[in-house]
Amino acid sequence: MKEYAFGVDIGGTTIKLGLFKTNGTQMDSWEIPTRIEECGRYIMEDIGRAIKKKIDDKGLTLNQVAGIGLGVPGPIGEDGTVYNCVNLGWGVFNVEQKLSSITGIKVKAGNDANVAALGEMWQGGAKGHRNVVMITLGTGVGGGIIIGEKILAGTHGAGGEIGHFPMVDSETETCGCGKQGCLEQYASASGIAKTAGKWLNKRDTPSVLRNMKDISAKEIFDSAKAGDQMSVDLVEFFGEQLGKACAYISCVADPEVFVIGGGVSKAGSIVTDVIEKYYQKYAFHASRNTEFVLAALGNEAGMYGSVRLVLE
Amino acid sequence: MKEYAFGVDIGGTTIKLGLFKTNGTQMDSWEIPTRIEECGRYIMEDIGRAIKKKIDDKGLTLNQVAGIGLGVPGPIGEDGTVYNCVNLGWGVFNVEQKLSSITGIKVKAGNDANVAALGEMWQGGAKGHRNVVMITLGTGVGGGIIIGEKILAGTHGAGGEIGHFPMVDSETETCGCGKQGCLEQYASASGIAKTAGKWLNKRDTPSVLRNMKDISAKEIFDSAKAGDQMSVDLVEFFGEQLGKACAYISCVADPEVFVIGGGVSKAGSIVTDVIEKYYQKYAFHASRNTEFVLAALGNEAGMYGSVRLVLE
Numbered sequence: 001m002k003e004y005a006f007g008v009d010i011g012g013t014t015i016k017l018g019l020f021k022t023n024g025t026q027m028d029s030w031e032i033p034t035r036i037e038e039c040g041r042y043i044m045e046d047i048g049r050a051i052k053k054k055i056d057d058k059g060l061t062l063n064q065v066a067g068i069g070l071g072v073p074g075p076i077g078e079d080g081t082v083y084n085c086v087n088l089g090w091g092v093f094n095v096e097q098k099l100s101s102i103t104g105i106k107v108k109a110g111n112d113a114n115v116a117a118l119g120e121m122w123q124g125g126a127k128g129h130r131n132v133v134m135i136t137l138g139t140g141v142g143g144g145i146i147i148g149e150k151i152l153a154g155t156h157g158a159g160g161e162i163g164h165f166p167m168v169d170s171e172t173e174t175c176g177c178g179k180q181g182c183l184e185q186y187a188s189a190s191g192i193a194k195t196a197g198k199w200l201n202k203r204d205t206p207s208v209l210r211n212m213k214d215i216s217a218k219e220i221f222d223s224a225k226a227g228d229q230m231s232v233d234l235v236e237f238f239g240e241q242l243g244k245a246c247a248y249i250s251c252v253a254d255p256e257v258f259v260i261g262g263g264v265s266k267a268g269s270i271v272t273d274v275i276e277k278y279y280q281k282y283a284f285h286a287s288r289n290t291e292f293v294l295a296a297l298g299n300e301a302g303m304y305g306s307v308r309l310v311l312e
Numbered sequence: 313m314k315e316y317a318f319g320v321d322i323g324g325t326t327i328k329l330g331l332f333k334t335n336g337t338q339m340d341s342w343e344i345p346t347r348i349e350e351c352g353r354y355i356m357e358d359i360g361r362a363i364k365k366k367i368d369d370k371g372l373t374l375n376q377v378a379g380i381g382l383g384v385p386g387p388i389g390e391d392g393t394v395y396n397c398v399n400l401g402w403g404v405f406n407v408e409q410k411l412s413s414i415t416g417i418k419v420k421a422g423n424d425a426n427v428a429a430l431g432e433m434w435q436g437g438a439k440g441h442r443n444v445v446m447i448t449l450g451t452g453v454g455g456g457i458i459i460g461e462k463i464l465a466g467t468h469g470a471g472g473e474i475g476h477f478p479m480v481d482s483e484t485e486t487c488g489c490g491k492q493g494c495l496e497q498y499a500s501a502s503g504i505a506k507t508a509g510k511w512l513n514k515r516d517t518p519s520v521l522r523n524m525k526d527i528s529a530k531e532i533f534d535s536a537k538a539g540d541q542m543s544v545d546l547v548e549f550f551g552e553q554l555g556k557a558c559a560y561i562s563c564v565a566d567p568e569v570f571v572i573g574g575g576v577s578k579a580g581s582i583v584t585d586v587i588e589k590y591y592q593k594y595a596f597h598a599s600r601n602t603e604f605v606l607a608a609l610g611n612e613a614g615m616y617g618s619v620r621l622v623l624e
Contacts, residue, residue: 154443159564165560
């Protein structure tokens with residue numbers, strides 16, 4: 001009878017909501033603003049109200065709803081306790097209990113990077129696999145690790161925090177985390193652009209990038225495709241950092257497939273190709289044939305994954 | 313009624329066997345030689361015979377035996393299939409089915425490094441924890457990863473193969489795996505000794521190590537404790553490689569505790585202290601307080617862990 005479930009992905013400005021069939025078909029999706037004022041105290045009520053309204057509008061009953069899955073942008077314990085979601089102003093409380101008491105529906109919550117990985121495993125680029133690592137290349141570098149169809153959240157919520165792999169010992173600039181030389185400083189959208197800026201200052205070689213203002217990762221990948229040598233070198237450097245990082249991941253978690261998502265992945269197969277090239281250089285032989293695929297669900301992966309989480 | 317279980321750890325020259333109570337108490341232990349002749353075809357029968365004899369000698373019945381746990385020195389699938397255990401001469405076959413058909417007892421098998429980690433979690437240095445990474449510093453560098461009390465074996469049996477983390481890009485010598493610059497080349501017993509040999513050749517600094525023939529890891533740690541500067545530097549180099557490696561592991565699996573075992577760990581807390589020192593330099597802040605402990609079960613960890621495995 002329980003043929004429906006809701007997926008909710010809470011972002012810093014927008015909350016994405018979706019109504020799904022429990023077989024994974026999305027029936028409806030919509031957004032509401034994230035009200036972070038007063039330490040984000042209205043967020044749970046806003047979500048609860050939105051879901052109850054959707055249930056009414058669709059003429060559903062609570063008995064038909066298997067649950068609500070929730071992706072939150074911060075560390076979260078196995079029992080549903082969030083620990084200081086700074087983007088939302090949240091302190092420490094149990095989001096599952098809170099939303100469940102508002103809606104009368106079972107709730108299961110996970111970290112957003114982890115539920116996105118679960119979503120790509122369930123209905124996206126890694127469909128059909130059970131051991132999946134998703135790497136999200138956006139403003140930062142996020143990771144989500146799925147072992148035997150379950151999220152590896154980690155003791156301190158740091159499972160899959162691969163953006164903070166120590167990669168370059170000689171780095172003098174400091175990462176947002178306080179260390180120097182983290183993967184995120186080279187492989188995120190801003191990291192790629194920053195590296196380009198440094199190389200343009202340091203080197204004399206001509207490059208189409210010199211004519212651009214505010215170089216973005218997209219322009220670097222586009223210029224590399226068009227044959228600009230410095231852009232090609234930048235893409236290789238990016239690929240070497242990520243390929244080596246994936247080799248570390250395989251020596252620990254040994255997934256079947258790496259799913260590459262986030263804004264940078266919109267450049268397409270050039271991204272997975274260059275990562276895979278360097279992965280094969282650094283990977284232990286037993287895992288050298290691990291697949292690399294592009295993410296397929298875009299920014300709906302978190303919604304899909306949170307549904308999968310509550311259906312476990 | 314099933315109050316007993318057997319633990320078996322198959323090594324290249326000796327098979328360790330133990331009779332345990334299911335609460336973890338070891339009742340008896342003994343060894344038999346590993347007959348690797350004729351592609352190791354007698355190994356399973358030898359183990360079966362040894363266990364049946366022990367059951368008779370102790371006046372037990374099959375009904376009292378919960379199972380036999382088996383640690384094997386090579387990759388093994390979830391269903392009990394071994395894939396080319398080169399040390400034993402084995403090809404591809406299902407060890408669980410084979411030993412079970414010989415003994416009439418339930419059998420569960422795992423990779424030896426992984427079951428050792430499970431043993432340390434159950435009754436050793438990591439007792440009371442659920443997320444554990446064990447690092448074995450012996451001839452090579454092995455790793456076993458336990459998440460939620462379960463072994464993370466990996467898609468290709470490479471879960472925890474941390475000895476092959478790519479650590480030093482400039483390395484010219486080749487590791488046993490075919491790559492250059494693997495962790496094992498610096499952090500194994502032989503790796504430490506080899507690094508010492510290189511440094512003694514390259515540097516002019518005085519050291520008590522110059523008076524020794526065939527320097528071992530133990531002598532280097534002993535000399536470091538006695539204040540020999542080159543030995544101190546060697547221990548620091550060793551600690552930096554392993555500390556950084558543990559930082560990678562934490563960004564993926566985020567354990568509660570690292571258990572350090574193997575021959576090198578006999579040098580004592582100097583080993584865990586220097587690894588922890590560099591771990592704190594490289595680790596992501598959320599996992600910076602992860603504990604480091606010495607292994608407690610020595611070369612019986614595999615026996616304990618295989619028992620724990622069959623009791624799951």
